[in-house]
Amino acid sequence: MTAPAAEQLKRILTLIPHLADGEEHPIEEVAELAGVDRQRLVADLTSVSERYDTPGGWVDGVSITVDPNNVSVRTSHFLRPMRLTMPELCALELGLGLLHRERSAEELPAIERATERLRKAITQLPSNEQHERLRVAELAAAGDPEHLATLRGALRAKKKVRLRYRAGSRKESSERVICPYSLVFASGAWFVIAYCDDSEGMRFFRVDRVEGATQLAQGFTPDPNVDIASIAGDKPFVGAPGQVMTVRYSPRIARWICEREGGTLETDGSLISDYPLGDMGWAVRHVLQYGPDAEALAPVELRAEIVRRLDGIGG
């Protein structure tokens, strides 16, 4: 495999258009540009600038000078970056494909034009076909893309949103005003994380249950102490914490749950997990989806509700 050499060549060819003006450039800045640390950059450039062979029919080549603080390049070649390679195009297309699924109708033409335009910027090689179709990605649909567009627009503009929302356990939707902090894709679904003016706290809303979204003129200032990454990573499918729900998963499925949610297996191979419980309907569905392999241990109200619902089915 020649990956290290290919990677080094790629880094050097990407850097030269930025550096080949005959001037000295601070190494720290160049390293940031190349996306590598200082040590790697110096090793890259030094290795190709220190030549021990005697040029024979030496053409007008590349001269690279590296001192402890600066780097300079002189050449009449590689003053433009190389065209995009097929793997690079495929990676960008994969991202554009994801956007295409999320965006509103009016945003789609720009995504399609960008895809078409990028195709004109690639190197043409017979091996291009081999790179296509090696990777695809798909995120679950987020309900009405117009709602997602409204939420995204409000998020950028830091404007409040009037949301008509049908909670999982409710038969009717209700309205509330939210301050959107972030859009999150987690556990196969889209959520908006927002401060809810009506319930005066941070809440998760599944975007596919949004029935209406209107951006309001009133703006908001996000609380700088709210750590979205931390909230998003902590069981985002759960509603606002009120009580704690404790569930025991049988050894048959415990490893799978453990992989998804973390935790430590009991000695018998089962797993006991706690969850913030904000929505009884969600909790019942969450436990019953595993049938006899999950048992709600607490609170007693949840156990009673599960038994009541099972009795209703004819258990």
Added chain:
Amino acid sequence: MSSTTSRTSAKVQRWIDVLTALLSHTFPQTFVELARAVPGYLADGSVAAGEPSGAVKRMFERDKLELRTSGVPIETIGEEGDEESRYRLRSTDFYLPYLEIATQRGTIKPTKVDRHGYRSLSELTFGADELVAIAEAAVRARQLGDPVLRGDIDSAVRKLAVDMPLGAASAGDGTYIVQPRAVADAATFESLGDALFRQKRVTFDYTSMGRGEVSRRTVEPYGLFFVNSHWYLVARDVGKDAFRNFRVSRISGLEVNNAKAGTPDFEIPASFSLRAHARSKNAWELGDDQAVEAVVDIRGASGAARAAAALGASHGPSESVRRFTIRRVDVFARWLLSFAGELVPLEPPALVEEYKRQVAATWAVYTREKAS
């Protein structure tokens, strides 16, 4: 400098020399003409003597192949490896066109290089909204967690950023993709990416979560897909002679078959579509069982029940009766159970029986506790 690093550096120096030599000439060059400008090919004196040695010729053939693999479109005029063959790298094929940005106030043009070899480069004009789309697409693809994909995105963005302010176009759109707790390591992704491109068989240990068993598998990789927050490898399991999806985070000890490294081990059938294969499926649609039609009565009106009903198709005149195509009766029955009576199966009898069995078994979990 270690010998490996030294070999790598020598190779990169040689590659730069080959590219420089090719780009310096408008007309195609023979290998001997080219080699005179590449010190790495002159070491044994055979080129200077006018009789390039076999070792030097093989070195050039390898360099050419590796440069092409890196995306460099070196043209061969004549047969590959033939002494009379000529080689060419057109600057217009190699260098990125000038990227312009069309705005409402006019077109922003990049500074052009006023030298031979660069004047003929074309121009490609992007709209400002397209620029935003590219920047956001880059962010989204990076969020998927595949380091190979991220590397390709980063290098593409660095190239485009020479002319276009991609960083300024968007630092992201405020969206997060939450990674699962168990993620595959970078080395696994890299090896799989390499095996996919070269169509080589791979062997690995796979942890089956259902039974918790680890088994050694040899497969022919067809593609990688990201769905429901996880990366999967779709491959033909050689031992089972069947398609399987493997969650990449459960793969370890991966080895790529390096026998006949330059020759593919298998062919992906033209009829195979990774996109169609990866299309988001519900758990009851997966599996090898015969597909059957299930009829379900939607008795509840909660948001969850309505969303579930939307996954099925209409069946008869009643809006509340929906039809689903399923392959796994047990998984579908359990999914219905999660709606706690809001979705009830009507057909086929095997599904109705399985549903009742699961309801009874679950009820027993709670009543057993009550009795004790």
